[in-house]
Structure formats: structure tokens, C-alpha cells
Amino acid sequence: MKEFVQAAQETLIALENDLRGPYTIQRNYEYAGHKYASHAIYGNNDPRKMMFIKKIQRAQNSFEFVYMDVCRTLTEQKLTGYFDTLWQMTREVVPWDLDTHMFTMLTMLVLSDGVPDKTLLRQLKKFDCRRQCSPNETGNGWSVARLCVIDVNTGKVFCNGQGKPARDRCVSALKKASAR
Numbered sequence: 001m002k003e004f005v006q007a008a009q010e011t012l013i014a015l016e017n018d019l020r021g022p023y024t025i026q027r028n029y030e031y032a033g034h035k036y037a038s039h040a041i042y043g044n045n046d047p048r049k050m051m052f053i054k055k056i057q058r059a060q061n062s063f064e065f066v067y068m069d070v071c072r073t074l075t076e077q078k079l080t081g082y083f084d085t086l087w088q089m090t091r092e093v094v095p096w097d098l099d100t101h102m103f104t105m106l107t108m109l110v111l112s113d114g115v116p117d118k119t120l121l122r123q124l125k126k127f128d129c130r131r132q133c134s135p136n137e138t139g140n141g142w143s144v145a146r147l148c149v150i151d152v153n154t155g156k157v158f159c160n161g162q163g164k165p166a167r168d169r170c171v172s173a174l175k176k177a178s179a180r
Contacts, residue, residue, distance in 0.1 A: 004113045007152040008070050011111050012037055014177035015068060015170060025064070031067070032088065037111075038068040045100075060102040065093055068109045074116045074149060076123070082108055083127055086145035090131045096139030106145040107166050111152050124149060129161040150174075 002010075016025055019040045027037030040065040071078055086106055094104040106129075115122070129145035146163035148170060150156070155174045159167040 002153070004072060004152065008037075008111045008113075010177070011076050011150060011152045011155075011174065012068060012070070015109060017177070018169065018173035019066065023064075028164070030095075032085065034069075034085070036067045036069050038066075040064075040066040040068075042066075052171065061098060061100045062097070062102045064097065064105040064107060065089070066107045066109065069109065070111045072113045073127065074110065074112045074120060076120060079116075079120055079123060082110065082147055083129070086129050086147065090129065090143050090145065094131075094141075094143045096133060096141070096159070099140060101139075101141040103141050104143045106143065107163075108145070108147045109166070109170065110147070110149045112149055113151075115151050115156060116149055116158065121158055124158055124160055128162070129160075130162070 016038055019025060023040040023042045027038055027039045029036045044062045069169060086108060089106050095101050127147055132142035133139035144162045146166045148157050148159040148163050148166050150170060157167040157170045
């Protein structure tokens with residue numbers, strides 16, 4: 001078995017390579033006093049016709065923010081910290097005040113050494129972080145947070161309910177990297 005640091009570095013590189021192109025990647029990104037190994041941003045401006053009394057052309061913006069962290073041993077306290085951080089990000093990172101904001105995905109990928117215990121996996125699966133602006137609130141659109149824990153030794157990915165597309169993408173990226 002590879003040393004954890006080497007396995008985490010290889011996993012991080014494989015995930016970053018999969019995001020290259022449409023994503024802007026930054027290493028050693030700091031948010032709320034925590035330094036993440038990597039951060040990737042994707043933004044899309046999609047012109048759509050909105051139907052009212054007459055057709056109106058309006059752009060709609062969607063975003064994905066991907067945060068990659070290395071956490072050798074995942075504990076309940078650390079997992080709760082990731083939950084809290086994602087909720088905080090829904091308030092501080094999502095561009096609610098942008099008139100053309102449609103949706104934002106917040107994706108947290110946590111690289112760990114081994115499979116988390118069953119209690120942590122149950123908590124992870126139950127984690128639900130969705131926010132939508134109602135018509136009487138200031139802000140536009142909706143946001144969902146996805147949390148994936150990746151065992152760097154086996155390549156197994158565990159996620160919350162909203163994280164299944166991110167999990168599938170991670171599994172695909174790791175398979176591509178191991179095939180090289």
C-alpha cells in the first residue's frame with residue numbers, strides 16, 4: 001500500500017486533471033481560516049428566453065465551486081466541520097445578489113486514509129444542504145452542497161444524497177488516471 005501523502009497527491013492530481021478546461025484551478029486555497037489543497041471554479045452564462053407577456057432574452061448564470069481537502073482521519077468533529085462550512089458557504093460564496101444567478105453547486109471532496117466508520121457514513125448520507133431564495137427574499141436562484149469522502153487507498157467514494165453526480169465523476173477520473 002502506498003504511503004498516504006503520495007496516494008493523496010496522486011488522487012488530487014487525477015481529480016484536478018479531470019476538472020481542467022472549463023474549471024479554473026487554484027492550489028492552497030484559503031477559506032474561513034482553513035487551507036484547502038485545491039479549489040476549482042466553473043461559471044456558465046446561459047442565455048434563455050423567459051416567457052412573460054412577450055419573449056424576453058435574459059442570461060442565467062450557474063456556478064460550481066469545488067473544494068478539495070486532505071483529511072487523513074475523518075472524525076465526527078471534522079465531518080461536522082465540513083457540514084458547517086458548506087452551510088456557511090451557501091451564505092457567503094453563492095452569488096445570491098447577482099440578478100442572473102440561477103444555481104450554484106458547492107462540491108467538497110475530502111481525501112482520507114481509509115473508509116470512514118459506519119456512524120460517519122450514515123451522517124454523511126443524511127447530510128442535506130439546499131437553499132433556495134423565495135420571492136420575498138432578496139436574492140435569486142438556488143444552491144445545493146455535495147460532500148464526497150474519497151479513500152485514497154481504494155478509490156472508493158462516499159457521498160451525501162446530492163453528491164452522487166460528483167461521486168460518479170470522481171470514480172471516473174480515478175479510473176482514467178489508474179489506466180494510464
